[in-house]
Amino acid sequence: MWFVCGARGASKKGKLRVIAGSCYVPEKRAVYPKGHDAHFMCSEKGTISVLNGVGSWVRSGVDHGEYARGLMTSCADDVGKQRAGRVELERVLHKAFRRTLVRGSATAVCTDALAKDxxxxxxxxxxxxxxxxxxxFDNMFVKQIRDAAEAGIREGxxxxxxxxxIAARTHGNSLDKTMTTPFSKIATKHGKEHLGGKADGITVIVPLIARD
Known part of the structure; x- marks a missing residue:
């Protein structure tokens, strides 16, 4: 999931490139301390990727984060070997899927019907x-995220x-038992009483579009 904060006064000289920073706060689980999120960034190829392992595998004693990390590692390796030019992300993901042999699944791997998104x-x-x-996105509204990102850019x-x-504020919201969050609003909409945040792994990537 992602969104873009609009730029102003953009120059048209040079080639576009991506620079990025990230933060990962794993959910505190004694059994799988690395959590279940995974991501990579490749500024040279203008590529970022983020996903998380499907949690239901835990009931079968499977580390759902291991699959996610394996998939991302394979994607990152393939992107790093790509020649200059546009990266074919769908092909990269298909290759990574075939090469990731540990048990599990992830939010980037789904049926053909859903893959059209x-x-x-x-x-x-x-x-x-x-x-x-x-x-x-379960613990921060889009406006809150946008405001935090824009404030950070203004402050240099x-x-x-x-x-x-952003990750620290999100983590605080996830532990709050009284505030209204995106997760609590959706839960209420579906007839389930829930107030506060949702404890989960939190990954935030902030790429900036720049020019050479």
Whole structure:
């Protein structure tokens, strides 16, 4: 999941590139301390990716994070070997799926019917993208995330620091038992009483579109 904060006064000189910072706060589980989120960033190829392992595997004694990390490692290796130019992300994911042999599944791997959810969004110099797992978007409203990202950019913070700041606030919300969150609103909408955040792994990636 992601969104873009609009840029202003963009230049048209040079080639677009991506620089990014990230932060990961794993859910506190004694059995699988590394959590179940995984991501990678490759600024040289203008590529970021984030996903999480499917939690229901825990009931079968499977570390759902191991599959997610294996899938991302394979994707990152393949992207790093790509020649200059556009990275064919769907092909990269298909290859990684075939090579990841441990038990498990992840949010980036689904049936053909669901795999049609792909989007193309034009970006320009100065745009800031915020990507993350459900741990972010279950506990922070889009406006809150946008405001935090824009404030960090105005203050001249490093992208990694912006990601860490958003992740820290998200983690605080996830532990709060009284506030209204995106997760609590959806739960209420479906007839389930829930107040506060949802404890989960939290990954935040903050890429900036720049020019050479």
């Amino acid at each position: 792909s989007y193309k969004v034009e970006v320009r110099e100065g745009d800031v993208i915020v990507a993350g797992t459900d741990g972010l 913070k490093d992208l990694g620091d912006i990601a860490s700041s």
